[in-house]
Amino acid sequence: MSRRFRLWLVAVGGAGLAALFTAAALDLPAFGGDHHPYGDRAVHASLSRHTANVIASVNFDQRAFDTLGEMTILFAAVIGCGALLRQTRDEHRATPEPQEVARPVRRYALLVLPVALLTGLYVIAHGQLSPGGGFQGGVVAATSLHLLYLGADYRALERVRPVALYETGDAVATSAYVVTGLAALIGGSAFLANTLLPYGTFNTLSSGGTVPLLNAAVGMEVACAVVVLLARFLDQAVEIEEGNGT
């Protein structure tokens, strides 16, 4: 397929899609309308189960099974990256030389690292109350660890990051999610149904039944997954070299 032909194909397809999309957009309920039947029911269900953050309730209670699917995609992506970016036989590891970092930058990185890590944990822990949750907090916590690479050097990061441990953590968190779901089955109701624990007092950390548990499991999985992913990429970009040495 030549370049010119492909461009034509894109132009025709894009124009068709644009026309259809515009026609559909003009027919959609106007932006900001007042008719949200599903949303109103979701809010009602969440309040009846004492979960202050309705979005967390939708994710970890009303549509918990859907979130299990999302977690599976995440897990599969991590495994796929691991398989694609493993060290092959004709590659070898070269220890990178330490990078010099200006002193204010290094100090900033070492100072902000614990703050960012704590913020990540705070965002996970308050997931069922205020904006936040396992997905966001996990990414923040995992990113904060990599300040060690940015502000100090790669070997410092490697010392606090035994990748095998994080891989195990990833698997354990995924199983914890499934086990929490199965526990509901043993309790005599449906898979992942939020009937196991008391709903607690509205707007406290332990409210919402199994929502905080599932939230914590997702937080742990996302944090471990991001650490493992970045470890694979850093290995490739920094350490692993090809051929028989340079």
Next chain:
Amino acid sequence: MGVLPYLVAGWVFLTGCYGLATSRNLIHAVGCLSVCQAGTYVLLLAVGYRHDATAPVFSDLKPGSRPVVDPLVQALTLTDVVVGATVTALLLALVVQISKRHGTVDPDELSELRG
């Protein structure tokens, strides 16, 4: 105002598609794919918006005191943002692997190699 958010969502999606089709570098193509994803997020959240409403998060709000927007679309978008990032990582891993095997990341050169 009535349809502007939908049109912006469509524009973002279509520009991403255009970049994807005309890209000369697979890493650039992965970036364009994340632009496409952004378009879908904008569309979903625009559908769930309600005028003069606030977020359905009741940690600092008395339930029922203000109208709230649709939480369902937000839950869909929120998980996809993070999962989308890991899928981007998977695609980038594929690109790295392609560059190892074939020594190029230009899709046109790659199809020449095959044919």
Next chain:
Amino acid sequence: MNGWILAAAVILAGGVGATVWGVATGPLRRRVVAQNLCTAFACPALLLLSQGYDRPSYVDLALVLALLGPVGTLVFARLLADELADDPPSAWGLTYAAAAVGALVVPAVCVAAGPSRAMAKLLFVGVLLIGGNVVASRALSGGFPEARHG
């Protein structure tokens, strides 16, 4: 009807709009500076929006941006050290201008919040924001002096 949201809209249209223009055009050194300034303008805007919507819980967004925005800039400063080494970008005038916007907005929202835990959090965000941006600018203008592939 709501001065806070109006102020946020002005910062977004002026400050963030300018950084979008800056990051889309010009040489690499200008683009990294614009990327850094984007955080510096977006974070005060988020604080103003939180106040304008009367939702203290939105401050978490500004907190996360104040923490991770400079981290993003450090990523570029570290991994592009080779490209930036010949001609390190230094835009201290713009950095201090952005810091001044932050320094204006934070006291204003603090006064509106009144003395409480919320105010302590806002001050914390302000310190992180200004410190982070100054350090990120420092990192861009030669924070990684000997660029090696490490």
Next chain:
Amino acid sequence: MADAVIVVALLLVAASATAAVAARDPVRQALVLSVLGVVLAILFTVLQAPDVALSQLAVGSALTPLLLLLAVHKVRRRGRREGPRR
């Protein structure tokens, strides 16, 4: 007023998305994508979706650029070694 800020955020998103596609060099694209992430987070905030905005901030401001740049780094290092191939 609330509408005005939504319009501003929408236009910023459209502009930075176009710029992200127009930047053909992956390094420059990573810079624009990082700005796009922040601008999207602002749009989500004004659309009253703070959870999504937090998610976008966490992913878009540092994680995606880091992944993209590491991939570029790896590919370029290979390119340099192979010499005329690139």
